[in-house]
Structures are given as C-alpha cells and as structure tokens.
Amino acid sequence: MQTQKKHTPSFSVELFPPKTAEGMEKLRATWKELALLKPRFFSVTYGAGGSTQDRTLGTVLEIIADGHQAAPHLSCVGSSREEIAAILDQYRDTGIRHIVALRGDLPSGMASAGELRHANELVEFIRSRTGDHFQIDVAAYPEVHPQAKSPRDDLLNFKRKVDAGANSAITQYFYNADAYFRFIDDCEALGIDLPVVPGIMPIGNFSQLARFSDACGAEIPRWLRLKLQSYGDDLPSIRSFGLDVITDLCRRLLEQGAPGLHFYTMNQAGLTGTIWKRLGL
Numbered sequence: 462m463q464t465q466k467k468h469t470p471s472f473s474v475e476l477f478p479p480k481t482a483e484g485m486e487k488l489r490a491t492w493k494e495l496a497l498l499k500p501r502f503f504s505v506t507y508g509a510g511g512s513t514q515d516r517t518l519g520t521v522l523e524i525i526a527d528g529h530q531a532a533p534h535l536s537c538v539g540s541s542r543e544e545i546a547a548i549l550d551q552y553r554d555t556g557i558r559h560i561v562a563l564r565g566d567l568p569s570g571m572a573s574a575g576e577l578r579h580a581n582e583l584v585e586f587i588r589s590r591t592g593d594h595f596q597i598d599v600a601a602y603p604e605v606h607p608q609a610k611s612p613r614d615d616l617l618n619f620k621r622k623v624d625a626g627a628n629s630a631i632t633q634y635f636y637n638a639d640a641y642f643r644f645i646d647d648c649e650a651l652g653i654d655l656p657v658v659p660g661i662m663p664i665g666n667f668s669q670l671a672r673f674s675d676a677c678g679a680e681i682p683r684w685l686r687l688k689l690q691s692y693g694d695d696l697p698s699i700r701s702f703g704l705d706v707i708t709d710l711c712r713r714l715l716e717q718g719a720p721g722l723h724f725y726t727m728n729q730a731g732l733t734g735t736i737w738k739r740l741g742l
C-alpha cells in the first residue's frame with residue numbers, strides 16, 4: 462500500500478440517470494443533499510450499448526451547471542469507433558473534463574460486441590482522439606472480474622488500461638478489505654502507480670444486494686450474508702447493521718492508506734451521507 466499513501470484523497474459519489482421526469486426530480490434532490498458533503502465529483506453511469514447516452518450527458522451537464530464537478534461513464538461495448546468518437550466530441554465540446562471509461566456488458570439481444578473489445582482499447586482510443594483533455598478513471602476488481610481467465614490475467618489486463626493512459630481507478634465494491642489490500646500489493650509489484658479508490662456499496666436491502674453481487678462477482682462473505690438474511694424484512698435493522706459494517710470497512714481502508722472512497726449511492730443520499738458523517742470526512 463506504499464504508493465497509495467502519496468495520492469491526494471478523493472471522495473466521490475455515483476448516480477445513475479433515471480428514466481422518468483419524476484425520477485429526475487428525485488435525483489435533483491438527492492444530488493443537492495449529497496453536494497452538502499462536498500464530494501470531489503459526481504459520476505453518472507452509462508447504459509451499455511448507449512441506452513442512456515442522452516440522459517447520462519443531460520444529468521452530468523445539470524450537475525455541472527449546479528456548480529459541482531461531474532464525470533460521465535462511457536462504455537464501448539456494442540458501439541463503433543465512429544459512435545464513440547461522436548460522444549467524445551460532444552463531451553469535450555460541452556466542457557466535460559473527466560470520464561469513467563468502461564467496456565460495459567453486452568445487453569442480452571444485442572448481437573455485435575462493437576469495435577472496441579476491452580476497456581484498454583477504449584482508453585487508447587480516448588487518448589488518441591482527445592490527448593490529455595480528459596481525466597480517465599477505469600474499473601478495478603480486487604475480487605477478480607467474473608469473466609477473467611485467472612487473477613493474474615485480470616491484473617495484467619488492468620495494467621493494460623493503466624498503460625493505455627488511465628489516471629486513476631475505482632474498484633468494484635467488496636466487503637473483504639483484505640482482497641483490496643492484496644490487490645494493491647499486486648499492483649505495486651507490477652509498478653502500477655495510480656490511485657485505486659475503493660468502491661463502496663452501502664447496505665440498505667439484502668435481496669437487491671444479493672442479486673447485484675451475483676451478477677457482478679462481488680462476494681458477500683458468509684457471516685455478513687447470514688446475519689443480513691436473519692433480519693428478514695426488518696429493513697431498519699438491516700440498515701443499522703449495514704451502516705456499522707460499512708463504516709468499519711471504510712475506516713479500515715482509509716487507515717491503511719486507501720486514497721479515498723467512491724460511493725455507489727443507488728440514487729439515495731441517506732446511507733452514504735450517514736457513513737460520510739460517521740467517518741468525519
């Protein structure tokens with residue numbers, strides 16, 4: 462963890478673009494509440510295949526117009542180089558300076574994987590087309606990406622994104638701090654020297670979390686799963702226990718040198734705000 466300690470800490474929050482006008486109205490209230498925490502930036506997710514292209518951009522531009530830093534996510538799966546180039550031009554022309562660059566997952570029913578097959582190719586493409594205009598964040602997987610051939614292969618693929626010009630990374634969420642510390646040690650051994658910010662998923666609802674975690678390969682440790690299951694439908698107890706667990710996780714990560722935290726807010730300000738305040742950020 463030696464290299465991580467020298468990076469300026471970054472505390473940020475993630476939102477997704479809602480589908481309806483009502484959802485957007487709620488999201489405005491959410492980001493205004495989160496803005497009081499003074500996050501370094503808001504990031505806004507992007508539906509693979511471009512399904513949220515306009516809503517992602519619209520949300521980012523509104524947040525920026527409201528006086529905050531914001532970064533759109535951009536995924537390359539299912540898109541042509543020409544399509545990605547047009548989005549990059551639009552991002553640049555509207556004054557955006559920061560992108561979270563991802564491969565994405567091909568939506569079921571979409572036949573073509575597109576022209577850029579992996580996130581390292583997207584990072585390369587962004588750099589070749591727009592030079593140093595954008596700060597580029599990429600994804601990292603301390604518990605290994607579910608499609609990776611092996612942990613080593615996944616790590617080398619992560620390095621490809623770094624070598625292609627990424628400035629920093631945000632991890633998939635995890636509940637096992639040791640997986641993160643080990644990942645950072647492995648990165649250091651390969652000379653990877655960029656901030657790797659832990660992604661934090663607050664716990665508000667067990668069944669939703671279990672579904673997500675299965676899909677993205679994040680492990681819910683047995684003790685945590687059993688304890689959460691034991692609360693059944695008692696949401697206040699799940700939230701209260703979840704707040705304790707996640708605050709402890711964040712505290713441990715920061716004490717041992719993590720260069721910040723990135724909160725997956727699920728468009729809810731409450732849990733993230735409480736953890737943030739408990740940590741005294």
Ligand code: FAD
Pocket residue numbers: 505506507508509534535536561562563564565566578579580581599600601606607608609610614615616618619621622631632633634660
């Ligand atoms: P990659 O880095 O391309 O890796 C994907 C897999 O391919 C890995 O198994 C890797 O080992 C392997 N691989 C990588 N490069 C190569 C190569 N050159 N040759 C062979 N194999 C390779 N998804 C969305 O749709 N929209 C979002 O907004 C979004 N935001 C996210 C934000 C964060 C912080 C994270 C962690 C994930 C996000 N995701 C999002 C999910 C992400 O798109 C998926 O996890 C996806 O499966 C992988 O994306 P990636 O950018 O990590 O892909």
